Amino acid sequence: MPAARAIPLEDELGDVIDKALRCAGFNEEQLAGRAGVSVEKIRNAEDYRYEDLTDDDLRRLAGALRLNEVGLAALARDRYPRPRVTGLPFCVHPMRLPFGVGVVNAYAVVDCATGVGLLFDGGTGFEALQQVWPRAVTRIEAVFLTHPEAEHIGGISGALRQHGLATFYGPRCGPTGPGCWPLGEGETVVAAGYQITAFSTPGHCAEHNCYLVRPKGVPRARALLVSGDLIFAGSLGGGYFSCQQLLRHARRILEALPGATVIAPGHGPMTTVANERKYNPFLV
Numbered sequence: 001m002p003a004a005r006a007i008p009l010e011d012e013l014g015d016v017i018d019k020a021l022r023c024a025g026f027n028e029e030q031l032a033g034r035a036g037v038s039v040e041k042i043r044n045a046e047d048y049r050y051e052d053l054t055d056d057d058l059r060r061l062a063g064a065l066r067l068n069e070v071g072l073a074a075l076a077r078d079r080y081p082r083p084r085v086t087g088l089p090f091c092v093h094p095m096r097l098p099f100g101v102g103v104v105n106a107y108a109v110v111d112c113a114t115g116v117g118l119l120f121d122g123g124t125g126f127e128a129l130q131q132v133w134p135r136a137v138t139r140i141e142a143v144f145l146t147h148p149e150a151e152h153i154g155g156i157s158g159a160l161r162q163h164g165l166a167t168f169y170g171p172r173c174g175p176t177g178p179g180c181w182p183l184g185e186g187e188t189v190v191a192a193g194y195q196i197t198a199f200s201t202p203g204h205c206a207e208h209n210c211y212l213v214r215p216k217g218v219p220r221a222r223a224l225l226v227s228g229d230l231i232f233a234g235s236l237g238g239g240y241f242s243c244q245q246l247l248r249h250a251r252r253i254l255e256a257l258p259g260a261t262v263i264a265p266g267h268g269p270m271t272t273v274a275n276e277r278k279y280n281p282f283l284v
């Protein structure tokens, strides 16, 4: 597994301020008035220019936007903590596919000896997915979709064909299309020796699931949360469907799971529940 440290965060401070402004429902002028920080500095920050922002400015912005000031300051100074993500009782292979100016992730979760296991999301398309497919992943026995946006669903049908599967698991509501088996909150599937439990987490879009993965019959094993576009290292997904729902689901999941749970997001590096509980700007 590549070191998380080498993978850039999905969001910078400017993106976090932008998302927080949208969620709070006010504009830069209103934020300037509430925080006592100039509009120019706020606009510069949204354009990824942070040189003028003092520690005091960051504290005030965090207060006005109800953000975690330690995490916000860490993002601003390019010191956001990246935990080591070791100790899972299976192998996780992140597949990072180019998407726009960034990267989108799909994940294979497999037995380290046999390479047999599960696929989470399909990236932008099957050809692109094949280009980054790890040799160590030999067979997929079940496929899960976090949300039906093009860059996450693109390679799913090809992956199903390749591995002789007829259906994939996805969020409960909405037209996820033929071959989708819907999973709602708390529903659990057993496949390839794993127990996979769905959390229904709309907010980024109307149809969104996260999945908690453990070896079957080992309830105390360290688990993996495939978080889609709900939780990123150092940020959250955009609340395009409902900011309030997105915030509520991110907070309830980070509160409910053990700190050692590893998080595999739809964009950016892997992280842990403990790290995001402590530093994620949206967790206060």
Ligand SMILES: [Fe+2]
Residues within 6 Å of the ligand: 104, 149, 151, 152, 229, 266, 267
């Ligand atoms: Fe995405």
